[in-house]
Amino acid sequence: MPLTKLRILTHRMTRAERRFSLRTLVVLSSLPLFGVVAAFGLAPDTNTFDSTPQTIVQAIVLPTMADAADTGTYQRESVVQAGDTLASTLSRLNVDALEIQRLLASEPVRKMASSIRAGKRILATTQDGQLQTLRFEQGDAPALTITRQDDGAYVADENPAVLETRVVMRSGRILSSLYGATDSAGIPDKIANQMAETFSTTLDFREDLRRGDTFSVIYTVDYRNGEPVAAGQLLAAEFVNAGKAHRAVLFRDASGATGYYTPEGESLKKGFLRSPLEFSRVTSSFTNSRKHPIYGFHRAHTGVDFGAPTGTRVKATGDATVVFAGRKGGYGNLLILRHSSGYETYYAHLSAFATGIRAGRPVNQGQVVAYVGSTGASTGPHLHYEVRIAGRPQNPMAIKLPGSPPLAVAQRARFLQQTAGWSDKLLLLRGTNLAALD
Numbered sequence: 001m002p003l004t005k006l007r008i009l010t011h012r013m014t015r016a017e018r019r020f021s022l023r024t025l026v027v028l029s030s031l032p033l034f035g036v037v038a039a040f041g042l043a044p045d046t047n048t049f050d051s052t053p054q055t056i057v058q059a060i061v062l063p064t065m066a067d068a069a070d071t072g073t074y075q076r077e078s079v080v081q082a083g084d085t086l087a088s089t090l091s092r093l094n095v096d097a098l099e100i101q102r103l104l105a106s107e108p109v110r111k112m113a114s115s116i117r118a119g120k121r122i123l124a125t126t127q128d129g130q131l132q133t134l135r136f137e138q139g140d141a142p143a144l145t146i147t148r149q150d151d152g153a154y155v156a157d158e159n160p161a162v163l164e165t166r167v168v169m170r171s172g173r174i175l176s177s178l179y180g181a182t183d184s185a186g187i188p189d190k191i192a193n194q195m196a197e198t199f200s201t202t203l204d205f206r207e208d209l210r211r212g213d214t215f216s217v218i219y220t221v222d223y224r225n226g227e228p229v230a231a232g233q234l235l236a237a238e239f240v241n242a243g244k245a246h247r248a249v250l251f252r253d254a255s256g257a258t259g260y261y262t263p264e265g266e267s268l269k270k271g272f273l274r275s276p277l278e279f280s281r282v283t284s285s286f287t288n289s290r291k292h293p294i295y296g297f298h299r300a301h302t303g304v305d306f307g308a309p310t311g312t313r314v315k316a317t318g319d320a321t322v323v324f325a326g327r328k329g330g331y332g333n334l335l336i337l338r339h340s341s342g343y344e345t346y347y348a349h350l351s352a353f354a355t356g357i358r359a360g361r362p363v364n365q366g367q368v369v370a371y372v373g374s375t376g377a378s379t380g381p382h383l384h385y386e387v388r389i390a391g392r393p394q395n396p397m398a399i400k401l402p403g404s405p406p407l408a409v410a411q412r413a414r415f416l417q418q419t420a421g422w423s424d425k426l427l428l429l430r431g432t433n434l435a436a437l438d
């Protein structure tokens with residue numbers, strides 16, 4: 001039967017082409033449509049850290065016509081072969097015959113049809129089986145994008161979005177608060193928060209911040225058509241607190257896992273956070289906390305008191321299991337967490353517990369577990385925090401906190417190759433930009 005023959009022929013052709021020229025991409029439908037094919041350029045003098053956005057690109061079996069009605073956003077790409085017409089290329093992209101006719105009847109596509117060249121790529125995006133856009137690569141000229149309008153008509157866009165990721169470096173000096181300084185330096189909140197988070201096992205930003213502290217950050221920014229649209233990821237940071245420099249660089253290991261390390265390769269992820277209180281824009285001022293919290297580490301007082309308004313969020317300082325969450329004498333509302341290696345943390349005088357916090361529940365480091373209050377024997381809103389090791393109270397500000405294992409020797413070369421450039425730039429930033437800001 002001629003029909004069967006034709007089908008077999010088509011099938012063989014598709015398989016052969018697939019081997020050489022056809023790739024089918026599945027992209028997350030929330031991604032900008034042409035994010036995968038846009039150039040993600042770093043300045044040539046930056047190092048080779050891979051800052052390409054996380055995109056899931058997966059080879060899938062070319063769907064049949066019946067599959068084309070599947071939901072979701074698909075991108076298919078085909079390279080124009082010698083002897084191809086626009087119609088033959090489009091049909092290879094699974095655009096159905098009727099749609100091809102409609103496309104070829106539209107002015108921008110007809111113009112395109114005569115100028116396609118072998119070796120150039122055509123990218124089709126379908127949404128729930130309906131063709132949405134076609135992107136034509138054209139020689140040195142910018143790619144042409146044809147987009148389907150709501151009324152079914154196709155319009156050409158000669159200036160499709162150019163997406164790129166750039167590396168930005170900035171420095172600042174603390175005059176009143178962390179966010180005051182990051183605002184003046186033009187650093188997005190997202191990056192300021194990433195910096196505070198990165199150093200949260202080393203520094204207590206609520207209590208340790210000092211006037212004159214300086215910092216530098218290196219981070220990515222996503223650009224669309226030359227305009228910044230979103231802050232990306234912190235690549236490296238330095239925070240000089242009371243004259244002591246703390247540095248962090250982002251490292252992606254061979255398995256793709258990322259983490260922040262000192263330039264010497266020591267992990268910044270530690271068993272415990274420096275502070276159980278959430279650091280936020282509201283609490284970022286250092287002016288009222290020039291002195292450390294009331295230590296009172298004497299017989300009658302086995303912990304540290306952090307003055308903070310009622311309702312301030314309290315975080316678990318390490319991964320743990322809830323041992324107790326309830327009322328207990330002078331402690332008022334008390335939360336006890338059990339960590340590994342015989343560590344326990346106590347959070348007292350709470351106004352409330354976070355949803356789902358009860359005995360037996362696991363909690364993660366940094367998770368909000370409760371809210372500051374003044375219950376029990378308390379004269380005003382504050383958090384009473386204790387660390388106990390094997391049942392004995394320790395001064396949380398003085399104990400050595402367990403850290404993460406250092407970088408494996410095998411990762412060393414990879415680590416240096418990725419991060420040495422950033423470490424150098426942090427040093428340069430400290431020397432130059434700050435002087436200019438003074």
Ligand SMILES: [Zn+2]
Nearest residue numbers: 303304305384
């Ligand atoms: Zn206390």
